[in-house]
Amino acid sequence: MPKSDLPFGSEFSPNQIHLPTILELVVRYQGDKNGFERSLKDTFFKDNTTSERNKQKLAMNLRLSLKAYQIIDDDIRFTDFGELLYRFRNESEKLYSELAKHILLKLHGLTLVQCVQDMEAAGEKVDLIKLREWLQERGIHFPRGGKHPSMMRLWLQKAGVFTQKWRVNEARLIELAGITSEELDALAQLTPEQKAFMKALVNQGEQESYLSNDIEQLASATYGIKFNEKMLPKTVLYPLRDLGYIALERGTKSPGRGAKPFLVYPTEKLTREIILPILEQLEKQVHSDLRPLLRKPFTEILDELNDNHTYIRGLALEALAFKLMRIIDLDYVATRLRGSMTGGAEVDLIFESSRLVFSKWQIQCKNASSVRLDDIAKEVGLTHVLKSNVIVIVSTGEIGPAAREYANKIMTDSNLAIIMIDRIDIESIVKTPSFIVHAFNREAKHAMQLKKIEL
DSSP: OOOOSSOOOTTOOTTTOOHHHHHHHHHHHTTOHHHHHHHHHHHHSTTOSSOHHHHHHHHHHHHHHHHHTTSBOTTSOBOHHHHHHHHTTTOHHHHHHHHHHHHHHHSSHHHHHHHHHHHHHTTOOOOHHHHHHHHHHTTOOOOTTOOHHHHHHHHHHHTTSBSSTTOBOHHHHHHHHSOOHHHHHHHHTSOHHHHHHHHHHHTTOSOOOEEHHHHHHHHHHHHOOOOOGGGHIIIIIHHHHHTTSEEEEOOOEETTTEEOOOEEEEOHHHHSTTHHHHHHHHHHSTTGGGHHHHTSOHHHHHHHTTOSSHHHHHHHHHHHHHHHHHHTTOEEEEEEEOGGGTTTSEEEEEEEEOSSSOEEEEEEEEOSSEEOHHHHHHHHHHHHHHTOSEEEEEESSEEOHHHHHHHHHHHHHSSOEEEEEOHHHHHHHHHOTTHHHHHHHHHHHHHHHHTOOOO
16 A cells, blocks of 8 residues: 555544643653553543543554654654644644644645645535545545545644635635745746756755856756756746746856856745745645646637747646546546657546446647647557557647548457547537537447447
8 A cells, every 4th residue: 555645643633632732741751652652542532432442542543643743753752843843832823833834834735735726626526535536646645534634634724724624715825835826836837957956056055156057967966857958048047037036147258168157046035944845745746737737727728738838838738638538537547748748749648437337548639730640550559558448639730531540440440449639629628618528429429330230
């Protein structure tokens, strides 16, 4: 079973325990695990109508939760964060604010909040089952039946981040996390090179100037990211400067040696303590850079398919595929080819469905004037490796006649279904999202005709 990305929180609920009391007990029983658990049992679970053994288990779960929330270590001693909470044990508002900030920045709390916001924006009811699916789509796992998000929500609600159930208080979120939704979206859309450069610069510690090529080499060695040295200003330095994370000073030209690298200065905006934890959360998520696009309407995504920047075109193409498949409630599995790797020309994604029968869907989106026979043939060949039984070709242009003819032959001779969605279909879906059902039904009837058995 994969390790949970969200902290284990069994029995660690503000509805069950009193945090200042627990902090006092840690001081009293530091180094004494058994004594600490007995004290937790007698303090919080003594009157529970269950067996003594179960009460002991509840106390053990509470201890494990305190460790998962990084308040104590295995020896029942405070972590640095635990020490901070202990200092504020008699200042209720400060205590719960610090805990909420820790959850947001260090325990994937921001990811949880973002996911809830995205679900609400999509009109999805937020419950643990759906939340688990949406978090899984972002690469964040917690066990089936686990209440990890619920415990996090209760503590965040204690600090005012959630007002009722899953309703987010945006102003309080900004106050605690120190970052706006707009800035978070901007960070999410940074390229891997830009993120690595920022982290390498922040890790220098002191707010001084550095040669851009020194930071680039450090980022490359530390994070395994390859940079295009000639394009560094255009692809990394200027975008980070425009976002306000760095300041630049142009190097002077030396005789016979060409222009010197830029001097890079980290700004106060970059050196805030929140930046590194947020970048780490974003990098843990699958395709965090797509999130801002997924919340955009289809019309804006289609506009960005024509953006001057190939990276943005690539993200837009992926977002288009995600949004189309989400309409029919397929489960995201993996990305085989990212749009950012093809300059926004194509993207390959894999989805699954287990409704009635299991099916694996191979999605190719092409941002081109026409889909050719070769494009279909490549996808058909991959079905033997991916074990897919449905191929979906989405084109912002048209489906060429040779491609359609080849797809018909494949469907006639095999169990594959090949669905063709072209520019006209996309325009109809943009106007009426439910049109995708009509388009898929049309393609299904076409496949059924081709596969009709004469008895």
